[in-house]
Amino acid sequence: MKTVNIGLIGGGFMGRTHSNAYRKVNAFFKLGYRPVLKTFCDVNESKAKTFAENWGYESHETDWRKLLARKDIDLIDICVPNMAHREIAIAAAEAGKMLICEKPLAINTAEAEQMVSAVEKAKVANMVMFNYRRVPAITLARQLVDEGRIGRPFHYRATYLQDWTISTDVPQGGDALWRLDAKVAGSGVTGDLLAHSIDTAEWLNGPIQRVTAATETFIKQRKHVESGKVEEVKIDDACMFLAIFANGSMGTFESTRYARGRKNFNTFELNGEAGSVYFDLEDPQYLQYFKYKDPKSGDKTEGHLTGWQKIHVTNAEHPYMDKWWVPGCTIGYEHTFINALADFFTGLETGKPAQPDFRCGLRTQKVCDAVLESARTGKWIDIA
Amino acid sequence: MKTVNIGLIGGGFMGRTHSNAYRKVNAFFKLGYRPVLKTFCDVNESKAKTFAENWGYESHETDWRKLLARKDIDLIDICVPNMAHREIAIAAAEAGKMLICEKPLAINTAEAEQMVSAVEKAKVANMVMFNYRRVPAITLARQLVDEGRIGRPFHYRATYLQDWTISTDVPQGGDALWRLDAKVAGSGVTGDLLAHSIDTAEWLNGPIQRVTAATETFIKQRKHVESGKVEEVKIDDACMFLAIFANGSMGTFESTRYARGRKNFNTFELNGEAGSVYFDLEDPQYLQYFKYKDPKSGDKTEGHLTGWQKIHVTNAEHPYMDKWWVPGCTIGYEHTFINALADFFTGLETGKPAQPDFRCGLRTQKVCDAVLESARTGKWIDIA
Amino acid sequence: MKTVNIGLIGGGFMGRTHSNAYRKVNAFFKLGYRPVLKTFCDVNESKAKTFAENWGYESHETDWRKLLARKDIDLIDICVPNMAHREIAIAAAEAGKMLICEKPLAINTAEAEQMVSAVEKAKVANMVMFNYRRVPAITLARQLVDEGRIGRPFHYRATYLQDWTISTDVPQGGDALWRLDAKVAGSGVTGDLLAHSIDTAEWLNGPIQRVTAATETFIKQRKHVESGKVEEVKIDDACMFLAIFANGSMGTFESTRYARGRKNFNTFELNGEAGSVYFDLEDPQYLQYFKYKDPKSGDKTEGHLTGWQKIHVTNAEHPYMDKWWVPGCTIGYEHTFINALADFFTGLETGKPAQPDFRCGLRTQKVCDAVLESARTGKWIDIA
């Protein structure tokens, strides 16, 4: 078995999910590669030390550039806030490191294009962590599309709703709340949540061609953690858009952190001539499926038997699930990262790179940019 | 079209549901018979008058014996409390009247047997109003059984849970609360709620052979509306029993008026080798169906596609639904009575009597009696 | 009790629902007025006769103008296809008749304005049959808004999804399928389904100020029932739009007849600072409510107790439900019309006209027109 020495940068929420995933992946998946938690890096020395110890890294570091210089680091995993992705990624690629980067790939299309150029020039393995593709129920949705069970698509609708920023007491900035600070996050829900929705949508239903959008910032000012002053909030608290897909189907998308009662309500529904699927991340163990026509036999479901089916996606026949426990036993949020890493290492072995790579992540960036441009201009925007 | 002149006795809740059903049935079903609301009877003159006017009866009466003497009454509909069923039914049969009787047929097996003898001797059409058989979703469950979609049955489980008598402030007796008065109701939840569960169970899964049961009266004393005094409560507030069906499957049954939060939670689930069905009366528009094996092709559902299906029972292909509105439009509680009357009148026309007739209702009575006997004796009781 | 003599025009689906409602309303609601089914009118003599007999009308008619001339007709109920609403309504108003008109009020704003002028000039009682306001769960949603349980609104999202026109075998035109014929229906899902969504939305969340929209016709040609020829389909099969409400909240709306598996999926969700509500017409007995803050006490729900609540809207405390059966017993689609008529007749009695009247229906028309204009032009459209 080959080892892959990991240098992970950034000890926030995503640093935790990735670290956990590296530690677990080989106990569940038979792989040709084994990640080794070599070094953890964070600008804060004490935090770096504690984090490294907690997760079992061999060492820690405070300057990410040092990781690039080290020969014993094979892969750089970028878990820092969005605005810092580009610089690290390009430097790491130039240093010949493999790259795993949290989503969104960058804060805009221009940056993302530079990152794609860098990894493609350096020919290093690379992946953007759109972990929700690896929710077994979402992977199953893709499988049903591939099996012809949806047929000609008519509609796609997605929401990603949360409610954690409604209070004016929530500040912006700092380690915990950089997602509310436009300087660090680039955008608000568009980059944070809609990026997921868009990645899933294009994976299931192909490219989005045109959009019209609106955004809103409901709370206009928040105290900034670093400055200690009340500052204007420049991110989008909410974003909604209409889309036309290249295949002619219609899409509605909405994301917000102001939907009281919705915590992680990342849903999609795809309606086609032969069938439909529905998913909700708050109930991740289910894919709902409406079967109208069987793609092989062409048989239509008898009229007295039609109904939405709740598939409890825990059978051995379901994506990834033969690697986990027994039928009926659920997995959770963290497993999407582990499944993703398994795919990544399998890609190394087979030579068929796991998706979404940086080029694929660039697509999502383009749609996000078009959405934000439409919200600014009030016009439909075509996506190149 | 032939008319059937109705004399309905009893102006409580059931008097209302039956009256409404007579008024509506011909506007929706093409039938060879048309009921005419001839006379309404209640011992209370003023109530009788008001009720008759409200529902469009041609006249009213305070003595039910007068109805039997009238030649222009074809059918007696018994909507009075349980303890009065027997006497009216036998006299009406002897007077040659058709009979529709609210459930439970009687307060015990002995009474029910006399009633069966009377109608069979008189050869008059007769039906017990187990209206829930006519919830389209329940009729559909029976259809799935008949189509072989359940296969060899293993388990049946039924609950009928309510919560309206939890408070000690609720009195017993009187027009509104006779169901809490053992003298009038015969029993508590066993006759009121479990009778429904048993009728449905035997309709779907065949005869119950043996039972073991327990009952409880949680609030031991309640003020009696008529005496004005606090009296012992003699009904069963709750009843649970285990059953062995003749076909070898196992059953659990439970009924109570002390299940906080359950209002009309009449549920059943039948598990067989080929499939399962689940129903809940609080969501009466659905039948849930798990398809494992197709009875015609013998094909098993592919492992990645298995799941419980929520059939929204409003298609034209569903029982009774072609008579109502359009797909997706729900019907409600009252329609079960209308569907039942349509079946009754169709039975008159075709000569194939609608079920459950009195003889069938006697079965339920026997099971109820066995349940109560088991609760008293602590023993398993066989049902003849 | 005063009688109101009804002349109803149009024997399609809506003619049935209205006729049924007139027949039932007084048996359940204590009202000062009683409708009398005086005359039914349809251009087809034989159909008119059969329909009148079936529903108990005293007579039938084939020329609606004759109804207006009759002194014994107090109220004209318009159940004909959309394109015929205007002429009948204006003539009826001029003849001094009260008016109940099926939705949408007209096929465009200009026509609707003429109708409003006519009824206001004639000072006749008038109502548009947006029956879904009278689903008890939807009325309850409005009550929760009025009680301050939603608080500052952030988001509204509505869908109205069906799937019955997906096949190319479905023709357009004729008695059954005029909704697919733009000449008769005016528009497709916008007037048929979105009109409901818009009426509900503005009732719950106030006026819509601006919209951007897209429409699609998935099946471009269908055989026309009357001509027998394949003709272009000019209605919108699907329509989606974004909205900004006057109160600053954001809205997404979508309607289609191409959402496989959705039969009558008329849903809405309103998210506010204090709470949220969700409704789905396929489960009309429920209102889902998320309570965050109590409007009276100001107390916030404890963090370990927050969750969406499924309110089974069948308690006596719920709108309209004390008139029907007992808690836990559902009502269905048809009852929305009966509740609406009860409101209408109560309005006559109290002098506070039931809503939505024609002026209110005109609002919906304006939003529909703006939506269609935006779909044509690709621009955001302000609503006057």
Place this chain on the structure above:
Amino acid sequence: MKTVNIGLIGGGFMGRTHSNAYRKVNAFFKLGYRPVLKTFCDVNESKAKTFAENWGYESHETDWRKLLARKDIDLIDICVPNMAHREIAIAAAEAGKMLICEKPLAINTAEAEQMVSAVEKAKVANMVMFNYRRVPAITLARQLVDEGRIGRPFHYRATYLQDWTISTDVPQGGDALWRLDAKVAGSGVTGDLLAHSIDTAEWLNGPIQRVTAATETFIKQRKHVESGKVEEVKIDDACMFLAIFANGSMGTFESTRYARGRKNFNTFELNGEAGSVYFDLEDPQYLQYFKYKDPKSGDKTEGHLTGWQKIHVTNAEHPYMDKWWVPGCTIGYEHTFINALADFFTGLETGKPAQPDFRCGLRTQKVCDAVLESARTGKWIDIA
């Protein structure tokens, strides 16, 4: 930090879940103890080696007695089939080792009593792995009971339904299917599934006093993996029982592996005067709660606001959840074991032993035995 050296015996399904839990617990919980995966033991040398490597044990062993002799082993974790629990546990206690034992504690009460004596005499820390107590939603249910939110209890109902043994093709015995072999498992669903239901029930609602039960073996003969011959099946495929709790409430319990469509349907509902809770292990992220009366204020929920609440048990305020990810992110099956270990090690630190210890596990054994005795004799059985 103190280390606890683990010797784990048995490399089946439970060996995996426990090993995973030891590896993860310290990364998420701040504890005074850290488990070290010292030695894994399995009779099969090659399996022992592979398992040890996969999970990161320092060494492996094939004779469990050798573990007891080693001074560097602090805790023996018993993950072997039921019939082998007793001997290992007693020997380990005598050797002064701490003990964690998979459920059920033993195959009958007599054995369990010996095991309790042994650990109590040796004064070694001990716990039975009833991991479902540590589903956050179930722990929350217990919290609601403690907060007085259920009030006087009336009813408890539990099911544990699966469907994986329906086919006659499934053999009995061997590593994978010892649960079907009475010699190894002791009993069928009673010890395997009902043991969980009983442990949860008594934890939430206090001791069970009396039971009446029935069991069934639907498939009478199965090929035995070891003998290669068709042998009689002696386990119970299904078991149902009625219970009376010491607090006067009534219980129904049912378990089977023949409920087509139910995979891990471990449900319970507790109904009390003040409120109710419902849980289903297939949807483990939810606790459903019906609030009728607030225990502090005594206020009753207003009648128009009552409804079952789906609490998405992922808030920081929920049991264990502050240790995991962020609100809205689910955990899964494996986390119940990790939470349990955290409780165990916390118990070591605080001196308040985590529950259920062996003595507590003995209770469950007594109820199981009474259930099986009742099924044999047809009588109600009192539990000492």
